[in-house]
Amino acid sequence: MIEARGLVHVFHTKQGKEKTEVRAVDGVDLDVAEGEVVGFLGPNGAGKTTTLRMLTTLLTPNEGTAKVAGYDVVTQSEDVRRSIGYVSQTGGVFSGARAGDEVMDHGMLYGRTKAEVEKRGKELFEQLQLDGLWTRMPRNMSGGQKRRLDIVMGLIHEPTLVFLDEPTTGLDPQARANLWEHISDLRSKRGATVLLTTHYLDEADALADRIVVIDQGRIVANDTSANLKAQVSGDLVTLEVADATRIGAAADQLKSLAGEVEIAANTVSGRVARAGRAVPGLLRELDRTGIELESIEVVRPTLDDVFLTLTGRSLRDAEAASDAVDAAAVEEGAAR
Numbered sequence: 001m002i003e004a005r006g007l008v009h010v011f012h013t014k015q016g017k018e019k020t021e022v023r024a025v026d027g028v029d030l031d032v033a034e035g036e037v038v039g040f041l042g043p044n045g046a047g048k049t050t051t052l053r054m055l056t057t058l059l060t061p062n063e064g065t066a067k068v069a070g071y072d073v074v075t076q077s078e079d080v081r082r083s084i085g086y087v088s089q090t091g092g093v094f095s096g097a098r099a100g101d102e103v104m105d106h107g108m109l110y111g112r113t114k115a116e117v118e119k120r121g122k123e124l125f126e127q128l129q130l131d132g133l134w135t136r137m138p139r140n141m142s143g144g145q146k147r148r149l150d151i152v153m154g155l156i157h158e159p160t161l162v163f164l165d166e167p168t169t170g171l172d173p174q175a176r177a178n179l180w181e182h183i184s185d186l187r188s189k190r191g192a193t194v195l196l197t198t199h200y201l202d203e204a205d206a207l208a209d210r211i212v213v214i215d216q217g218r219i220v221a222n223d224t225s226a227n228l229k230a231q232v233s234g235d236l237v238t239l240e241v242a243d244a245t246r247i248g249a250a251a252d253q254l255k256s257l258a259g260e261v262e263i264a265a266n267t268v269s270g271r272v273a274r275a276g277r278a279v280p281g282l283l284r285e286l287d288r289t290g291i292e293l294e295s296i297e298v299v300r301p302t303l304d305d306v307f308l309t310l311t312g313r314s315l316r317d318a319e320a321a322s323d324a325v326d327a328a329a330v331e332e333g334a335a336r
């Protein structure tokens with residue numbers, strides 16, 4: 001469904017007299033098979049939106065090629081556009097008509113009959129909790145409602161390939177859960193292929209069959225969430241000793257499994273590959289040497305650990321930043 005090779009996009013900007021060049025996307029290869037849901041993750045400014053904009057024909061690659069739904073993004077851009085749905089990060093610009101009329105016009109542009117579009121539009125309004133807003137002007141909707149209307153517009157023509165750029169940013173937890181269900185249904189009920197960018201790790205974990213991580217314009221990982229977690233970092237094992245004077249001895253034993261450990265007061269922690277297998281032996285050894293434990297904790301790596309290891313940055317920071325934007329959007333919506 002998507003086959004991209006060596007995609008490059010360079011932005012040229014000018015500040016005063018100074019010209020700068022940003023290689024926003026720097027040689028991206030990406031394959032997405034029919035029916036897959038792929039999560040596209042990366043810190044702020046990593047190149048996610050720029051990649052999506054090239055794949056949806058809104059930006060022309062400076063180098064490389066991409067086929068989307070079987071069509072070349074440069075020479076067959078019209079065919080690509082007809083075959084895909086795209087929900088951009090910034091949302092659509094509405095003409096000033098009522099929401100339902102916007103949806104009808106958009107759906108009919110894709111050659112659907114009025115009856116088909118109306119039926120599908122009303123279904124989507126219900127699923128995305130927009131009932132009762134069919135005749136409302138988009139400018140009189142809250143930020144979250146407008147976001148959901150963007151999503152209706154992206155799905156109205158029942159595309160088999162859908163690009164979602166941070167689809168749930170700006171939604172409250174209930175609307176987010178509701179949209180997750182809808183994204184899952186896109187694949188399970190309609191066989192659609194989905195490429196989505198997100199800052200929410202739980203979203204990527206819950207929805208994506210495969211995760212592609214981009215950093216500084218390059219793909220740095222591409223695997224299932226479970227495999228990425230297994231490859232990148234072991235389980236975090238934390239031992240709390242009953243007698244603080246034995247912390248050094250406990251640390252030595254954990255070190256033999258973990259390599260590096262961190263000590264804080266009477267706890268020591270380190271990452272251990274396949275802790276489930278290693279910990280029973282560790283406990284036996286601690287017992288044999290008379291080191292009494294107050295507690296032991298084993299935490300499986302999260303996608304954020306993977307991210308931190310790969311990019312040196314935490315995706316949680318990006319989440320926090322995008323939550324701040326959400327909060328501003330909600331306030332803005334409430335102020336309207």
Ligand SMILES: Nc1ncnc2c1ncn2[C@@H]1O[C@H](COP(=O)(O)OP(=O)(O)OP(=O)(O)O)[C@@H](O)[C@H]1O
Pocket residue numbers: 011012013022023024042043044045046047048049050051089
């Ligand atoms: N129109 C533009 N002009 C100049 N630079 C741009 C433009 N659009 C994006 N960039 C730069 O390109 C890089 C990649 O941006 P992009 O929006 O693709 O990142 P992203 O991964 O989608 O980030 P975010 O998670 O913040 O949305 C960034 O350094 C950004 O500042």
